[in-house]
Amino acid sequence: MKVAKFGGTSLANAEQIRKVCDIVLADPDRKIIVVSAPGKRDRNDTKVTDLLIALAERYLAEGEAEAELAAVVERYREIARGLELSEEIVDVIEADLRERLKLDRSRPEMFMDALKASGEDNNAKVVARYLQSKGVAASYVNPKEAGLLVSDEHGNAQVLPESYEYLRTLREREGILIFPGFFGYSPAGELVTFSRGGSDITGSILAAAVKADLYENFTDVDSVFSANPNMVKNPQPIEKLTYREMRELSYAGFSVFHDEALIPAFRAGIPVCIKNTNNPSARGTMIVFEREPNGNPVVGIASADGFVSIYVSKYLMNREIGFGRRLLHILEDENLSYEHIPSGIDDISVILKEDRFDAEIEKRVVERIRKELAVDDVVVQRGLSMIMVVGEGMRHNVGTTARAAGALARAHVNIEMINQGSSEVSMMFGVQAVDEEKAVRAIYEEFFQSGPEKKHALEKETVTNR
């Protein structure tokens, strides 16, 4: 049995939904289908989820939003017509939306969740109707009825352990089950959504619950690539990568997949396959527990900008027991999580994400560090990028660091920071944001484009005295 999840662009219009249903019917093992809300039909389009947010916001503000409601209903009408379905399904959807709008507006988080999640919920009904119209034994499954119980955290629901037992019984149901992604229900019976990437989470939970042989994640790319195609021209596709590699790559901007969504599947040992709805015959990328070495210590290179470093120096710091702990405590009080902590003898730097570290927080943090830790110096440096080089073959491969650092040197990229030694499958280089693309390209070329016949001589005069 397979669980297949289809993303928003895979279900953006009638034509896409036909493709999806063809894919579903092409493999009798595809039994549980998780659907997103209709996504963008082209670059300038608006996702149904965003239409729903606009609807909810206006209704919350003004108690009326007929134009916004009509826009949502219109999207489904167009889809229904394209699929040659009776208009009755559109009436069902409109009635459903009007029902949701009656919810308690004094609890805007709950109200917003209910409206947003209707995108997936109603799309699941449409897909089920379409399969039924073609004579397929398919049915829409309501997450409440199926027992997808989650914690009461709107926008960040966590699955409750008992859900797995309830959801396991989906195995016994006849026909193809169409399950809306993105939300579950609290024990009190209230709809609660997952965080970003929520449909992936639903698919992963279902795959774990029914002990699927495979969790297929259909999106709009042929595979995961070994580098960002916006930085590297035609990067190599990755055929297989391990969970650990995926997790490390996800950290620094591999946006194909919301990595935390994998946890339930990961814990249950279910392999995952990333495939392309628009090119289902492409092999895709398998995410597995273990893979055979393929001769390249590196499987992928990711990068992310928006990091800041707080450099703290104090003579004899390394004698002061508790210094690092107290420094981290100051950040914790501001609810900031750190990413890396390179340290020297008399200095330590904390690298964190810039987005939450605004000027006001910076001022408070710097003041507290000066005052409470009696340091000699504190310097904040913004505009850093992290380059993540990932591969299971890395740890015991003498020279991988030298090759990566050599590639950066030849590209004239100064290494601001290296974090290597805890993770066995990655090393991270901090560089100036302006050097990020150059750095990714240089490392990519070193590990993916230079065949054994092409040798890089790390010659002295090319790397020193500049």
Add this chain to the structure above:
Amino acid sequence: MKVAKFGGTSLANAEQIRKVCDIVLADPDRKIIVVSAPGKRDRNDTKVTDLLIALAERYLAEGEAEAELAAVVERYREIARGLELSEEIVDVIEADLRERLKLDRSRPEMFMDALKASGEDNNAKVVARYLQSKGVAASYVNPKEAGLLVSDEHGNAQVLPESYEYLRTLREREGILIFPGFFGYSPAGELVTFSRGGSDITGSILAAAVKADLYENFTDVDSVFSANPNMVKNPQPIEKLTYREMRELSYAGFSVFHDEALIPAFRAGIPVCIKNTNNPSARGTMIVFEREPNGNPVVGIASADGFVSIYVSKYLMNREIGFGRRLLHILEDENLSYEHIPSGIDDISVILKEDRFDAEIEKRVVERIRKELAVDDVVVQRGLSMIMVVGEGMRHNVGTTARAAGALARAHVNIEMINQGSSEVSMMFGVQAVDEEKAVRAIYEEFFQSGPEKKHALEKETVTNR
């Protein structure tokens, strides 16, 4: 005005003391002379300080130690004879020692400090007598009378700020001043010793107090070397290094100089010169605030073994605010200070010194980490060495990392950890202890032995697939 400090081997016997006095008289700026206790005359000899410890220990235990007392007195008698001094000075020293033995034995720390410090104190008297016997205007200075006030921590005294004002008046005194190193007096008037390297500390304090033009530190080597001579054959001498470079090198086993001794001189901006008593015409090594680049980004390579890493992994660790802080708190509760904290996405390693991390503490720490942090895995790895590559020219020199990592790769040394990015003047590589010497040699060769005509080609096949 210069402050010159002479170490134990420089004052081990009459011949050495003559050399020292010749050095002192050769430069009229050498006005304040700090002396250690007589050190070893040859490899199998015993230092006077160790004789004094034996004397104090036996006396504490048995209330009698005539044999040990005689051994100390005999050393001074031999020196006095060699310097053709009257035996009266030996009587003065014996009387002084017998006076010290009358101190309160119920306070063994105080008692031990008083006996140990007599080594420096009485040697200062001998040196002053010798200079006087040659018609030089020289006088012994008692640290209590001069106002060297310290905190009441036996064996770890900290200088009190008011000392600097009192000691500044030494400038006004006539003639050459012979000042015993290693100890000061608490405000209550009790003798208290500094930590290891204590005579260096005294010299550094005096240099700062009198605002010396130079603090000369005479020892038994021509200079500080760019690598450990036990690992690298005939390593290059270092002509100049900055305070920061010295401090980073000291961390990993550069034992010529006790780096913390430098603090007072460092804070007062006094340059320091390391010179050889046995070869005073050698240029020695200058320790300065700033130096001109000399074309080599690296000034020295140090290494130390005896490190252990505690690897901790937990899925989604990087989302857990406070994780690192709580981990460090557990170590702090055991009074353990950490050295480095490399981190991955879902894992963090803490590198610390092995000497205090015994099996019992390991068991407690690992149990607490498992229990209190609910981690997936904890692994302790012993037998790590740290290689410290130091140089002011490093930070903005693209390719230094690549060269060092390349040298390690060619020597088939696997890099277990890299800590780079906080200190601007060092990078640190963690390797298996068995690879330590090989690693130091490889990096030394790369930065010190390969002229521009000798090129290292970092060829792929030499560094991969192993």
